[in-house]
Amino acid sequence: MSDTAGRLTDVASEVDAWAFALGKELDERGENLHNGSPADSDSRFAYERMGAAGIIGLGWPRDLGGREMDPVDVVKIEERLGYHWLPLCGYLLSVKTIGNTIMKFGTPDLIARFIPDATAGRIMFCQGFSEPEAGSDLASLRTRAVKQGDQWVVNGHKIWTSSAEIADWMYLAVRTDPALPRHKGLSVMLLDMHAPGVHVDVHHTLGGGTFGEVLLSDVDVSADNILGEVNGGWTVLMGSLDFERVTSEKVGVALWVLDQLDEVAERTHRRSLLALRGELEACRRLGHEATRLIANGDRVSRVSSMCKLSVSLAMQKAAALIVEILGPQALVERGPAVRAAGRLAAFHRSSVSMTLAGGSCDIQRKVIAQQGLGLPR
Numbered sequence: 175m176s177d178t179a180g181r182l183t184d185v186a187s188e189v190d191a192w193a194f195a196l197g198k199e200l201d202e203r204g205e206n207l208h209n210g211s212p213a214d215s216d217s218r219f220a221y222e223r224m225g226a227a228g229i230i231g232l233g234w235p236r237d238l239g240g241r242e243m244d245p246v247d248v249v250k251i252e253e254r255l256g257y258h259w260l261p262l263c264g265y266l267l268s269v270k271t272i273g274n275t276i277m278k279f280g281t282p283d284l285i286a287r288f289i290p291d292a293t294a295g296r297i298m299f300c301q302g303f304s305e306p307e308a309g310s311d312l313a314s315l316r317t318r319a320v321k322q323g324d325q326w327v328v329n330g331h332k333i334w335t336s337s338a339e340i341a342d343w344m345y346l347a348v349r350t351d352p353a354l355p356r357h358k359g360l361s362v363m364l365l366d367m368h369a370p371g372v373h374v375d376v377h378h379t380l381g382g383g384t385f386g387e388v389l390l391s392d393v394d395v396s397a398d399n400i401l402g403e404v405n406g407g408w409t410v411l412m413g414s415l416d417f418e419r420v421t422s423e424k425v426g427v428a429l430w431v432l433d434q435l436d437e438v439a440e441r442t443h444r445r446s447l448l449a450l451r452g453e454l455e456a457c458r459r460l461g462h463e464a465t466r467l468i469a470n471g472d473r474v475s476r477v478s479s480m481c482k483l484s485v486s487l488a489m490q491k492a493a494a495l496i497v498e499i500l501g502p503q504a505l506v507e508r509g510p511a512v513r514a515a516g517r518l519a520a521f522h523r524s525s526v527s528m529t530l531a532g533g534s535c536d537i538q539r540k541v542i543a544q545q546g547l548g549l550p551r
């Protein structure tokens with residue numbers, strides 16, 4: 175990709191051409207179409223290609239490898255990347271969520287150590303929040319970090335860790351002071367996934383992907399790798415959830431699904447398809463508004479949660495329409511009857527996970543009720 179100023183229309187056409195070529199390359203690798211779902215190795219492959227093409231960190235400063243694009247324009251590009259059906263898991267974790275969080279809360283040293291490598295597609299992150307006893311109630315997490323000299327020594331158990339087996343670094347939530355109230359004794363640190371004491375088990379999902387279960391036994395983390403303040407992790411965690419919950423790329427994926435359905439839909443289905451397009455346009459605008467608020471440093475959680483909730487619900491409707499319009503054969507995953515290379519079936523299977531990933535729909539409603547409408551806890 176050229177280094178000219180990041181004008182949306184120019185970058186968008188470059189990204190379209192690049193994404194089309196990458197899609198072909200992934201198809202030729204033959205791994206992109208495991209029942210229509212991208213494999214994790216494809217996610218790493220796509221991420222490295224994105225780095226080489228200059229698509230990572232489009233909104234970040236030029237001296238860190240970025241293109242200084244307007245943050246809302248970056249989100250519009252992410253919508254297009256979703257539409258191209260690329261395996262974006264590596265990008266979404268490493269750049270959209272964790273990279274942006276490092277840019278927001280990191281010291282100059284942390285930014286210099288991690289961001290240029292991320293922009294080049296050389297390092298990937300995973301996110302270590304959830305634990306067997308801590309999902310929606312994140313503040314109850316038990317993974318413990320104890321300070322010993324210049325190091326923190328970490329012990330704990332993380333689950334549902336997307337991309338754990340292909341990531342180089344974990345963006346990790348730990349308890350650093352159990353004596354403080356739950357939300358106040360937490361910190362965030364960057365942990366080397368190749369360090370001694372890190373063990374990853376891989377579990378396969380209904381959606382065709384994988385989850386990591388990560389056991390941490392006496393893992394050393396340098397004190398320099400704390401992101402934000404020691405015991406001030408809650409602010410960082412909430413900040414990264416705001417980035418994560420702007421799920422605009424999923425809007426792109428759902429629009430692609432509607433385009434496929436438009437081609438075969440009977441007249442009776444047109445109203446439902448149109449109504450869903452309207453909902454997706456509202457989702458897009460919520461994503462843009464949340465991004466503007468984040469960029470201005472304003473309170474955003476109620477809007478990012480509205481975006482996440484609306485996109486998750488719209489995806490359930492799109493999945494239901496696939497079956498309503500195409501019938502049960504839409505869910506055929508192999509053989510000559512398979513449609514759209516199995517992608518509609520894969521979308522249907524994995525869409526339900528959106529009602530949990532990044533915080534469940536109930537939790538989004540809770541944030542909207544409390545932070546948006548001022549309702550009591």
Ligand SMILES: Cc1cc2nc3c(=O)[nH]c(=O)nc-3n(C[C@H](O)[C@H](O)[C@H](O)COP(=O)(O)OP(=O)(O)OC[C@H]3O[C@@H](n4cnc5c(N)ncnc54)[C@H](O)[C@@H]3O)c2cc1C
Nearest residue numbers: 301302303304309310334335336527530531532533534536
């Ligand atoms: C595709 C996918 C990818 C994921 N990737 C990661 C990852 O990379 N890293 C990571 O750390 N985690 C990841 N997760 C885990 C995800 O963050 C959790 O699944 C989610 O936060 C819910 O936690 P839980 O599964 O423990 O469910 P629970 O918290 O046990 O919730 C169970 C049910 O109870 C409801 N509930 C819980 N509390 C309340 C409440 N206060 N009010 C109303 N209803 C409530 C929930 O809505 C849900 O329906 C991923 C999950 C999915 C599905």
